[in-house]
Amino acid sequence: MILPGVPVVGAERRSQVAELSRRTARQPEDLVRVIREELQVDLTARYAGLTIPHPFGIGAGQLSCTLKQVQDGVAAGLAFMVLKTVIAENPSGGRSMDAWAQGETRMKVEHRTSAAGREGWTVTWKGRGWPGTLAEYLEFLEQSLGAAREKDMPVIPSVKYHLPKVGEPFDTAEYRHTTDAMLGVWGRAGCGGDMILEKDFSPTLAGDDRAGQREAILQWIAEVPCLVGGGVQLGLKLMNALFDDQFQVDMTRAAGKAAFLVVFNRLFDLDRRVAFGGYDLSDRNLRVLDRLGSEALPPLVGTGNICSGRMMLEYALRGCESGQVHTFFQLPVSEYTGTGGGRIARALHTLLLHPTDGLVVWLLHLQEAGRLEPRDGVIHFLDAVRKHD
Numbered sequence: 001m002i003l004p005g006v007p008v009v010g011a012e013r014r015s016q017v018a019e020l021s022r023r024t025a026r027q028p029e030d031l032v033r034v035i036r037e038e039l040q041v042d043l044t045a046r047y048a049g050l051t052i053p054h055p056f057g058i059g060a061g062q063l064s065c066t067l068k069q070v071q072d073g074v075a076a077g078l079a080f081m082v083l084k085t086v087i088a089e090n091p092s093g094g095r096s097m098d099a100w101a102q103g104e105t106r107m108k109v110e111h112r113t114s115a116a117g118r119e120g121w122t123v124t125w126k127g128r129g130w131p132g133t134l135a136e137y138l139e140f141l142e143q144s145l146g147a148a149r150e151k152d153m154p155v156i157p158s159v160k161y162h163l164p165k166v167g168e169p170f171d172t173a174e175y176r177h178t179t180d181a182m183l184g185v186w187g188r189a190g191c192g193g194d195m196i197l198e199k200d201f202s203p204t205l206a207g208d209d210r211a212g213q214r215e216a217i218l219q220w221i222a223e224v225p226c227l228v229g230g231g232v233q234l235g236l237k238l239m240n241a242l243f244d245d246q247f248q249v250d251m252t253r254a255a256g257k258a259a260f261l262v263v264f265n266r267l268f269d270l271d272r273r274v275a276f277g278g279y280d281l282s283d284r285n286l287r288v289l290d291r292l293g294s295e296a297l298p299p300l301v302g303t304g305n306i307c308s309g310r311m312m313l314e315y316a317l318r319g320c321e322s323g324q325v326h327t328f329f330q331l332p333v334s335e336y337t338g339t340g341g342g343r344i345a346r347a348l349h350t351l352l353l354h355p356t357d358g359l360v361v362w363l364l365h366l367q368e369a370g371r372l373e374p375r376d377g378v379i380h381f382l383d384a385v386r387k388h389d
Contacts, residue, residue: 002317003310006356007365013039017361021353026340028349031077035352041360042380043352045079046321047301048196048235048260050154052079055312055359055381056351058344059262059303059324060085060158060200060237062107062123065130070144070155076344079322080154083144085129085200086137088161088178093133096162096171100129100202109330114279120305122277123327129160129202134178138185145189157182158198158237161224166216175227183231194233199224201239201265217241218254225257235301237262240284248288252297260299262324263289277327281305282314289318297388309351309359313366319386325351 009017020038024031032053035041045055057080058064058073065084073081087101095101112122130137141157148155159178162171179197186195201220221236228234236258241247248264255261264285266275282305289300302315303324312323329347337358338349352359359381366372367379375383 002314003362003365007310007361009361009364009368013364013368014355014361017353017358017364018355021337021349021355021358024353025338025349028338028341028345029077031349031352035360036378039360039364040374040378041363042378043359045381046299047080047154048156048233049299050080050196052154052322053077054079054348054352055316055322056306056348057081057154057322057324058329059326060198061326063326063329065140067140067143067147070147072342073344074148074151074153076342077348078153078344080156081144081148082156082158082198082324083137083141085158085160085198085202086134086178087129088159088174089134090171090174091177094174096174097129097160100160101131107330109327109332112276112278112280114283116279116283118279120278121307121327121331123330124274124276129200134181138181141182142185142189145185145191149189154196156196156198158200160200160202161227163220164216166213166219170223170227172227176229179228179232194231196233196235196259197228198235198237198262199228200237214243214247217251221251221254222257225255225259233259235260235262237265237303239265240267240281242268245284245288245291248284249291252288252292253295255298256296258298260301261297262301262303263320264304266304277305279305282311286314286318289315289320292319292388294319294386294388300388306351308357309354310357310362312351312359313362313384316381316385319388321382321385 032043043054045052060082064081087095087097089095108124144155162174225234236255266277267281268275285304300320301322302320306323306325307328336346336350338346372379
């Protein structure tokens, strides 16, 4: 970790944060504007080249697979949402990765103690990608884009394309058919510009025999952006491979053709056959990002145990311009500072304005430590993001 255990902020500024947190707890609306006006903190972030109001969005998964969830996210003020991952199809409806079109068991929110002894949270379920057809997903995507239009919240599709074993060819027809179908929806929705799309390297790949083939994994990461083709800004959501930290570094370096990277998907428990998070995940992710330093990389989006504004800042200090959250939006409501609105609104209030773990107080900590200089009297989240040249 780069940050100390507690933020060092003067009494007056700390009191201002605590008062604003208290005053907005029951009505956690328009927080970004209020925080800028009253605390002179600009939370503007970036995702896939887009300017977003703050760094917290929902990653592909069980919180982004129904229209109601999208509508709730828009109403709560999410910065962006990545939809559940669809399994690519070829023109005849076949799916090379059909084993990943698997329904989910009920999610279980539970404590998890890391190897270093830190108590955190994880959400456990068994399941993989979108269980329905590509046609059903396209309808869901079109409805979701429409639901987010009024507040201009980015809604991003996610896909799992064919990933061959060593010596096998890619199913290029599957890539082209699926991408073209989504581009059609993107165009009809009037989104404009290239379609933003995530390619999900699922953590459950670790349970498949191809995950033991280092050569194959590096080939996927290097070649998939070329196979997806034009009209797309493709982000790769990189999995945590079964190998050591150096291989994780090598994977990231191999992804130079991607438009952006999401670093890194959950760990996989080979004994229980489930993916998991908690501090084991963030410890590894931050450790790998430390090894990458300021190397030239595509823009980064952090993910993995973003359970506080403090953790988001740890990712930002290593180059991540925003973060994808999953587990934190599912905790018992007693864990949130927000007491009004839905669960996501309460969680966002906590991520931003928790008096000791919120993003705002930690940005003020950086300012008072001389590590974040104001511009025109305002400190900016993006100024804390380490640059990858």
